[in-house]
Amino acid sequence: MSEVLQDYEPDSPKWRVRGAAYLAILSEAEAPEVLVRAVGLEPDKSWAKGDPLRAGGKRRLNGLIYESGLDEKQSPLDHLAALIKRLRPYAEGIAEVSGWPTTQSVRVRVVEHTIADNREVWAEPEDLAAMAAMKAQLIVDLYFYGADDE
Numbered sequence: 399m400s401e402v403l404q405d406y407e408p409d410s411p412k413w414r415v416r417g418a419a420y421l422a423i424l425s426e427a428e429a430p431e432v433l434v435r436a437v438g439l440e441p442d443k444s445w446a447k448g449d450p451l452r453a454g455g456k457r458r459l460n461g462l463i464y465e466s467g468l469d470e471k472q473s474p475l476d477h478l479a480a481l482i483k484r485l486r487p488y489a490e491g492i493a494e495v496s497g498w499p500t501t502q503s504v505r506v507r508v509v510e511h512t513i514a515d516n517r518e519v520w521a522e523p524e525d526l527a528a529m530a531a532m533k534a535q536l537i538v539d540l541y542f543y544g545a546d547d548e
Contacts, residue, residue, distance in 0.1 A: 415511035415543060416470035419477035421485060421492070421534060422507060424459045427500040433462050437491040459502055474510045474519045474538075481506065482525045489531040496533035504534045511541040 420442075423433055430444040441462040449457045464485060466477040485492065496504040506529055508519055519538050521529075529536055 415513065415541075416509075417472055417474045417477055417511070418470060418507075418509045419466045419474060419481045420507055421462075421464040421481065421505070421532075423462045423492070423495055423504050424502040425461070425495075425498070425500050426459060426502050428460060428495075428498065430460050430462060433460065433495055436495045437462070437488050439464065439485070439488045439491075474508045475521075478506070478508050478521055478525055482528045485532065486528050489528060492532040492534065504532065505537055506532075506534045507537045507539060509539045509541075511543065513543050517542075 423437070425433055426447075430441075430446055434440060434444070442465045443461075443463040445457050445461050447457055447460050451457060464481065466472075466481040467484065468477050468480050472480075492504060495501055508521075510517060510519060517540050519540065521536065526536075
């Protein structure tokens with residue numbers, strides 16, 4: 399029987415176009431400054447309802463974004479772990495905002511753009527527990543490209 403050699407490692411950065419993880423808080427009524435005060439941490443991005451969108455139109459909700467801070471070539475699991483480590487001390491404030499009736503959503507989004515066609519993205523139990531403590535939803539987005547697409 400001949401030996402089969404396989405050099406395909408789907409989690410290798412050579413297959414990854416980019417990855418990310420971030421927490422997005424969207425509110426129908428509370429201004430970004432109010433959300434920031436409640437969370438207790440300055441966001442990486444924020445906007446107010448009515449601010450212009452790059453593609454035209456205006457923002458319909460107030461929002462904050464907290465990012466992992468890692469390079470885009472890092473794995474989604476690394477991004478998620480870094481994001482949770484950054485936000486864990488602020489879980490109580492995030493949970494408070496999540497419970498407000500004017501909060502539209504509190505979501506952790508994990509994203510990977512890849513040329514690999516067989517991907518798994520998972521979360522460690524302690525990271526899931528931290529997201530639950532924040533009362534945050536989890537969304538995983540995987541985008542697959544052909545070898546020539548980017």
